Amino acid sequence: MERVFKNFKKYKYLLFELTKKNIKLKYRRSYLGILWTLLEPILTTIVLTLVFTNLRKKADATFPVYILTGRLLYSYFAQSTRQAMKSIRSNSGMIKKVYVPKYIYPLSDILSNYIIFLISMIVLLGSMLVFKVQPTKYIFNAVIPLVLLLILCLGMGLILATLAVFFRDMEYLWGVILMMIMYTSAIFYDASIVPAKWIFYFNPIYHLIVNFRNSVYGTPLDGNSLMVSLGYSFASLIIGIILFYKKQDKFILNI
Amino acid sequence: MSKEVIMVDDIGMRFNLMEKKVDNLKEYFIKLLKNEIRYQEFWALKNISFTVNKGERLGILGLNGAGKSTLLKIIAGVLKASEGELNVRGKVVPLLELGAGFDAQYTGMENIYLYGAVLGYPKDFINEKFNDIVEFSELGDFINVPVKNYSSGMKARLGFSIATIMDPDILILDEVLSVGDAKFRKKSEKRILDMFERGVTVLFVSHSIEQIRRICDRAIILDKGVLIADGPVEEICNVYEKEYIGELAAKKPKKKKKKKKIPEIKEEETIKSEKEEIPETGE
Structure with a gap:
């Protein structure tokens, strides 16, 4: 354990460099650059608002805020896990030649996406101003679902990165699972319109969105959802670390 | 002085060769249900033990597939041995495929910082040596151009400059170092020879016995994953020549004619290896 920390300290700078690289290269050679981080959620929210407004039971002037709180969290989860899944394969050139702790690759993908995700929170703040959603003291509770989301993505990233090394079709399978998660996350509809409530228990993101929304709209955290998301986050992290450490020496034989 | 820096103790490397490569879930489960997943064991290395002292320059001889590169990869930490123990003291710098990272x-x-970080250099150190690296690589203004627009020689030059900026304790060299043009090759050879003088420990793999004789002071022979000889370089090279390149040695009586030809052949060889490098560095 001590060796792991010592090693991490030595490669801390590499983690920083890789995270920086991911962010820098994402928008290099695009005219609007980092502005896309803000434009993308704005545009999709406009479309979702126009299409789904009538789906809601009662008219709600803050509907765009409702959509954004769900969509931002979901799209971070989707993008970071997708990227982390490919991380070992796409860095195979380096892994085959120089020793580097391998978890650095998925970790840097999760972190760089998290930073972009936090930047895109500006859009949410802006929309709260425009649609007059007054922040209350409960807004500080938002930190809890945001941290749990990071832990969840880290765990899922490690699991997926390991599986994707051995099974190439994980990428397609995960694409399908992500789609199912999106439709069961209550991003653009009220959870109350779904008769089969049990379905939400299979969705780790839904419960994070519930508590994030509660914090934004000024209500206390939902205890039940908090327990479920705590369970999902730490279970995935523990499984991810164990799986990754058990299999990492075999990566090089399969990439 | 004779401090051990590399201790290889009874190392074995096993590869499981699947009879048919299975890399998707459907096939895996079908084969699992039919109980059709079979592995063929293959030992690339078996019961290898030796120690290297500080400042020693060890040449590793062996035919293709003898396990030389596998052994280097294990010592560099890229591969993990299936058996045995390895103890390496100090900083290892592998000069394998320059610019692969x-x-x-x-x-x-930007790549200087990235590749430096991959090699485990601290940021302050790279800042400090940045100008030296740029200067040695002779890239000039190209340093601000994306690496995808570099020629393979430029890439290799930059890779070499970064990798050798810090004096490693252990240097791993695979095959000839033919980087860039003749001028740069001279410069890079000098840098490596300087490292030798400062007492760096070297592991060197080459098919050219002449090079091993010139660079190393000790050699080992690997044959199908087994260590069969270990000793002073002269002695081991003679054994290797006699046992493994018997045919060539038998033709040696025509020495006079051959001697003249040797430099020509060598030239061709280095040119070839340079050409081969192009697709690899392009990866």
């Missing part, structure tokens, strides 16, 4: 979209400057 570059990001093509990054500029040369």
Whole structure:
């Protein structure tokens, strides 16, 4: 354990460099650059608002805020896990030649996406101003679902990165699972319109969105959802670390 | 002085060769249900033990597939041995494929920091040596150009400059170092010879016995994953020549004619290896 920390300290700078690289290269050679981080959620929210407004039971002037709180969290989860899944394969050139702790690759993908995700929170703040959603003291509770989301993505990233090394079709399978998660996350509809409530228990993101929304709209955290998301986050992290450490020496034989 | 820096104790490397490569879930489960997943064991290395003292220059001889590169990869920490123990003291720098860790979209400057970080250098150190690296690589203004626009020689030059900026304790060299043009090759050879003088420990793999004789002071022979000889370089090279390149040695009586030809052949060889490098560095 001590060796792991010592090693991490030595490669801390590499983690920083890789995270920086991911962010820098994402928008290099695009005219609007980092502005896309803000434009993308704005545009999709406009479309979702126009299409789904009538789906809601009662008219709600803050509907765009409702959509954004769900969509931002979901799209971070989707993008970071997708990227982390490919991380070992796409860095195979380096892994085959120089020793580097391998978890650095998925970790840097999760972190760089998290930073972009936090930047895109500006859009949410802006929309709260425009649609007059007054922040209350409960807004500080938002930190809890945001941290749990990071832990969840880290765990899922490690699991997926390991599986994707051995099974190439994980990428397609995960694409399908992500789609199912999106439709069961209550991003653009009220959870109350779904008769089969049990379905939400299979969705780790839904419960994070519930508590994030509660914090934004000024209500206390939902205890039940908090327990479920705590369970999902730490279970995935523990499984991810164990799986990754058990299999990492075999990566090089399969990439 | 004779401190051990590399201790290889009874190392074995096993590869499981699947009879048919299975890399998707459907096939895996079908085969699992039919109980059809079979592995063929293959030992690339078996019961290898030796120690290297500080400042020693060890040449590793062996035919293709003898396990030389596998052994180097294990010592570099890229592969993990299936059996045995390995103890390496000090900083290892592998000069294997130069520039393999570059990001093509990054500029040369950004890649210096990235590749330096991959090799485990601290940031302050790279800042401090940045100018030296740029100067040695002779890239000039190209340092601000994305690496994807570099020629293979430029990439290799930059890779060499970064990898050798810090004096490693252990240097791993695979095959000849033919980087860039003749001028740069001279410069890079000098840098490596300087390292020798400062007492760096060297592991060197080459098919050229002549090079091993010139660079190393000790040699080992690997044959099908087994260590069969270990000793002073002269002695081991003679054994190797006699046992493994018997045919060539038998033709040796025509010495006079051959001697003249040797430099020509060598030239061709180095040119070839340079050409071969192009697709590899392009990866």
